[in-house]
Amino acid sequence: MKIKTRFPKLILFFVVLLTTLSMLSPLTNVKAAEKTYQIATDITFAPFEFQDTSGEFVGIDMDLVAAIAKDQGFKYEIKPLGFNAAVQALESKQVDAVIAGMSITDERKIKFNFSDPYFDSGIIMAVSEGNDDVSSYNDLKGKKVAVKTGTEGASFAESIKDKYGFSIVTFDDSANMYEDVKTGNSVAVFDDYPVLAYGIKQGNGLKSVTDKEAGASYGFAVSKGENAELLEMFNTGLANLKASGEYQKIMDKYLETGSNTAATEDTGFFGLLKESMPSLMTGLKMTLILTVVSLIIATIVGIVFGLMRIAKSRLLSTIAMIYIDIFRGTPLIVQAFFIYFGIPAAFDFRITAFVAGLITLSLNAGAYMAEIVRGGIQSVDKGQMEAARSLGLPYGKAMLKVVLPQAIQLMIPAFINQFVITLKDTSILSIIGINELTQSGKIIIARNLESFQMWIIVGIIYFIVIMILTKVSNVLERRIKNGKA
16 A cells, blocks of 8 residues: 555645745745834825835825935835734734834734824714715714724724714725715715825815814834834934924825825726736736646645545545645635734744735645545546556556546546636735735725726736636646647
8 A cells, every 4th residue: 555655755745845935934034124124004095105106105104214214224125914914914023013004092002012103193074075965973873984994083983873873884995985985885984184185185086074083193113022123213213304394394295285196197997007007917917926836736735635535544534624624614814814914923933925825825725626636536437446456556556547647637627617716816815915916906096096997907807817717728628638738
């Protein structure tokens, strides 16, 4: 039974491969952290952070960090993760700091150390431009209000919702929140006043209807007890910028005279397509890399665990079944959070979002591949194995030379289907900050607020790529079945 002696070697190879992928990145990041601070941000929170048409990260926070780093002489790298992911990354020590219009609250002070406040915020309410029925909190009774998770607007809405009798709908980004109000699903939105005012100036289709409510101050955050030198440099640099007048220039640039990016872009369909194509193609490239590499690994994983699943050894079969059930029985987004935030926090090491995403996709697709392999092998007539064994072939060689070639032909349609599913699943990885196609679309929408047309463009790109890959796969399938490949 040579096949039994091979399984442990295959398992060992698999473990070593994934361990190498996960450990290689932390080692590189540790070296980089000695010279370069990793600073996480949102990039969809204009005017504090967003991406301009040239792909540069701009906004109040981005300009402040750049000016302070220059003043204090330190290097940094911006990690555009989204607000929730940025906070979790800081909590799990995947990054050194966060600057994302982050309010200084007593709850957050338990886990993070904050800089001196660099901006005093506040809350306003807005409704769609054509809505004349809602002009105060009293008009919200029995209606829905949109807020963004983790913001002062969300906290304020929560504090008054019982008094005024409205319900809350939460969103992860401002563009979708505003769109919900414009379409009438929600009647109003609560948001930080500079963000909402900037959006109104950019033509987001809303109008403010209340005076500003007092809000918390924004601060630069590091993990509790970590990066004290970075925090000190930020405070010193901030004080220097205020003394020199540079701080006020940055504020005036975005809050007073703030350039209207919507006016400088062609908001027609083809104009948006032309403006956004470089960023979208960069995102598409990342999507294809993640898909292809993860599927190569997933195929190896699937074959190993598929064979283990039908092995005569109860131990191997049980191990394979547990792995398959875990990764098929939990959402991909939970797996991504666990691998990117949970494991590094538990074992105190760093891993890049790309490697975490690659491992997540590989293990998830590998579980489905394992079931495809098991189903394909069991679909082959049992007489094929019996005939091979009767001719004197060992079990392993009979499986490799006789059963698997026939099974592969039966598996091809399922393999193609899994390829398409994995390509679409890469969009979920935008939640951990990987700049794939969907994330590229979100970043562009945060700048131009043209969500309807941009999602059409993103959807068309996905459709074209998937159709091309499906046609190529169908040709390959026919060639394999005809024995020409």
